Amino acid sequence: MLMGSHATNNVERRLKELGLTLPGPAAPVAAYVPYVMTGDLLVVSGQLPLGPDGKIDAAHRGKLGGAIFNEAGQAAARVCALNVLAQVKAATGNLDRVRRVVRLGGFINCVPDFSAVPAIMNGASDLIIKIFGERGRHARSTIGVAQLPLDAAVEVEGMFEIEV
Amino acid sequence: MLMGSHATNNVERRLKELGLTLPGPAAPVAAYVPYVMTGDLLVVSGQLPLGPDGKIDAAHRGKLGGAIFNEAGQAAARVCALNVLAQVKAATGNLDRVRRVVRLGGFINCVPDFSAVPAIMNGASDLIIKIFGERGRHARSTIGVAQLPLDAAVEVEGMFEIEV
Amino acid sequence: MLMGSHATNNVERRLKELGLTLPGPAAPVAAYVPYVMTGDLLVVSGQLPLGPDGKIDAAHRGKLGGAIFNEAGQAAARVCALNVLAQVKAATGNLDRVRRVVRLGGFINCVPDFSAVPAIMNGASDLIIKIFGERGRHARSTIGVAQLPLDAAVEVEGMFEIEV
Numbered sequence: 001m002l003m004g005s006h007a008t009n010n011v012e013r014r015l016k017e018l019g020l021t022l023p024g025p026a027a028p029v030a031a032y033v034p035y036v037m038t039g040d041l042l043v044v045s046g047q048l049p050l051g052p053d054g055k056i057d058a059a060h061r062g063k064l065g066g067a068i069f070n071e072a073g074q075a076a077a078r079v080c081a082l083n084v085l086a087q088v089k090a091a092t093g094n095l096d097r098v099r100r101v102v103r104l105g106g107f108i109n110c111v112p113d114f115s116a117v118p119a120i121m122n123g124a125s126d127l128i129i130k131i132f133g134e135r136g137r138h139a140r141s142t143i144g145v146a147q148l149p150l151d152a153a154v155e156v157e158g159m160f161e162i163e164v
Numbered sequence: 165m166l167m168g169s170h171a172t173n174n175v176e177r178r179l180k181e182l183g184l185t186l187p188g189p190a191a192p193v194a195a196y197v198p199y200v201m202t203g204d205l206l207v208v209s210g211q212l213p214l215g216p217d218g219k220i221d222a223a224h225r226g227k228l229g230g231a232i233f234n235e236a237g238q239a240a241a242r243v244c245a246l247n248v249l250a251q252v253k254a255a256t257g258n259l260d261r262v263r264r265v266v267r268l269g270g271f272i273n274c275v276p277d278f279s280a281v282p283a284i285m286n287g288a289s290d291l292i293i294k295i296f297g298e299r300g301r302h303a304r305s306t307i308g309v310a311q312l313p314l315d316a317a318v319e320v321e322g323m324f325e326i327e328v
Numbered sequence: 329m330l331m332g333s334h335a336t337n338n339v340e341r342r343l344k345e346l347g348l349t350l351p352g353p354a355a356p357v358a359a360y361v362p363y364v365m366t367g368d369l370l371v372v373s374g375q376l377p378l379g380p381d382g383k384i385d386a387a388h389r390g391k392l393g394g395a396i397f398n399e400a401g402q403a404a405a406r407v408c409a410l411n412v413l414a415q416v417k418a419a420t421g422n423l424d425r426v427r428r429v430v431r432l433g434g435f436i437n438c439v440p441d442f443s444a445v446p447a448i449m450n451g452a453s454d455l456i457i458k459i460f461g462e463r464g465r466h467a468r469s470t471i472g473v474a475q476l477p478l479d480a481a482v483e484v485e486g487m488f489e490i491e492v
Contacts, residue, residue: 028468029446030446030447030449030450030453030468030470031450031453031454031457032432032453032465032466032467032468033465033466033467034467035467036428036429036430036431036465036466036467038368038369038428038430038487038489039203039367039368039369039489040202040203041202041203043430043431043467043487044467045431045467045468045469046468046469046470046471063440100200100202101200102200102202102207103200103207103209104196105469107469107471108311110310110311111310111311111440112227112275112310112311112474113311113315114310114311115311115312115313115314115315117311117312117313118193118194118313118314119194121194122194122195125194125195125196126195129195137196137197137200138196138197138200139196139197139198139199139200139207139208139209139321140192140194140196140209140210141209141210141269141271141319141321142194142210142313143210143271143309143311143312143319144309144310144311144312145309145310145471145472145473145474146276146309146310146438146439146440146442146472146473146474147436147438147439147440147441147442147443147445147471147472148443148445148471148472149443149445149446149470150443150446151441151443155469155471157467157469159202159207161202161203203367204366204367205366205367264364264366265364266364266366266371267364267371267373268360272475274474274475275474275475276391276439276474276475277475277479278474278475279475279476279477279478279479281475281476281477282357282358282477282478283358285358286358286359289358289359289360290359293359301360301361301364302360302361302364303360303361303362303363303364303371303372303373303485304356304358304360304373304374305373305374305433305435305483305485306358306374306477307374307435307473307475307476307483308473308474308475308476309473309474310440310473310474323366323371325366325367
């Protein structure tokens with residue numbers, strides 16, 4: 001499905017059109033690696049909304065429904081998605097090798113009565129679909145969690161099918 | 165494993181025997197798709213306990229250990245599982261193509277001291293095993309979360325091996 | 329990648345060198361199975377820090393940032409990892425058949441302001457890397473959750489690539 005499409009789709013060009021620059025791939029915050037390939041599946045570790053300086057902006061820390069407003073949460077999800085893509089780039093060398101974004105997992109740091117978690121995660125999903133088009137349409141699970149590493153507002157993990 | 169078994173197993177018949185009707189596959193509550201196939205794996209997005217009217221019954225909203233009693237939580241998990249199956253049906257056209265239910269992920273919306281989350285998730289697992297028998301025996305992770313989309317009591321995601 | 333390496337790596341020997349004994353594989357606490365193989369992927373259900381007696385030591389129950397100190401949390405994560413490995417052993421018969429630890433998912437039972445969840449999960453990751461070396465380097469997502477089965481402090485799930 002969608003095979004051969006990378007001849008006519010240039011993801012890097014699309015990133016430029018959208019005015020987006022991928023950050024450098026973030027080093028894991030602990031003892032693991034940022035991605036693993038198995039067969040043609042690429043599994044990307046949960047990524048935090050780390051900025052270009054490798055730190056989480058204060059606006060992207062804290063709980064939705066608490067210190068963080070929805071717009072900031074969506075922006076944080078978007079930064080997470082860019083960090084996921086930075087790992088995919090590091091893993092593949094060429095984002096055009098992505099045949100399909102299989103799944104994103106979205107973890108939203110929130111207070112117990114904040115149920116608008118899908119809207120926050122759309123910050124990540126919308127960006128991925130904007131960049132990849134049809135092959136960016138992914139399965140997804142979004143949950144509201146008690147806490148995240150470094151008090152990040154959002155964490156996003158990914159699974160991709162890669163042309164090998 | 166279990167190959168060729170679909171000649172002698174008819175999942176739809178089993179559903180009827182159990183008096184179960186699959187709902188229509190639910191539209192995602194946000195910007196993503198309900199399932200993605202990669203190789204022979206089918207990844208199903210987290211499904212909520214949406215009823216036939218596409219809404220979550222009040223009895224299936226809220227937190228276990230809070231507003232929701234265990235029986236209602238198990239019923240919600242069961243509805244989630246039916247919604248997962250509705251997606252599998254939409255993806256495969258024929259539930260007999262399921263070679264194995266690989267994994268269910270169960271997310272239970274609960275108060276911080278509610279530790280009976282496995283019993284709630286059994287509402288989903290028991291139903292899947294009842295429907296699929298041996299090939300329904302799945303790996304599973306269940307966690308209690310701070311909040312879920314639309315204040316759902318339960319969310320269930322799935323991974324299936326499909327005969328392609 | 330890393331193919332043939334099991335001729336020169338003996339995981340069981342490494343376990344002995346580290347003074348580690350695998351527990352018997354734990355029975356699931358509910359209606360599911362502890363692992364499923366699909367293709368060359370082994371999916372292991374979320375494992376709790378069950379001790380050799382099949383119970384969770386009081387020191388490994390409760391919330392990080394609450395009743396549980398960090399050292400106990402890391403120890404709990406380590407026990408979870410051993411229980412994951414016990415399932416891999418049961419599934420494969422021989423841990424040398426593990427070609428790659430693909431992913432660990434870490435769920436940390438914590439109070440809402442406990443953000444050091446990666447350090448806790450390192451109890452599991454460090455052990456896996458110590459045992460498997462290069463092929464133990466895994467992708468990972470760690471989240472802080474509202475509650476876990478049996479009030480466990482930590483739950484760890486895994487995905488492995490197996491030589492079939």
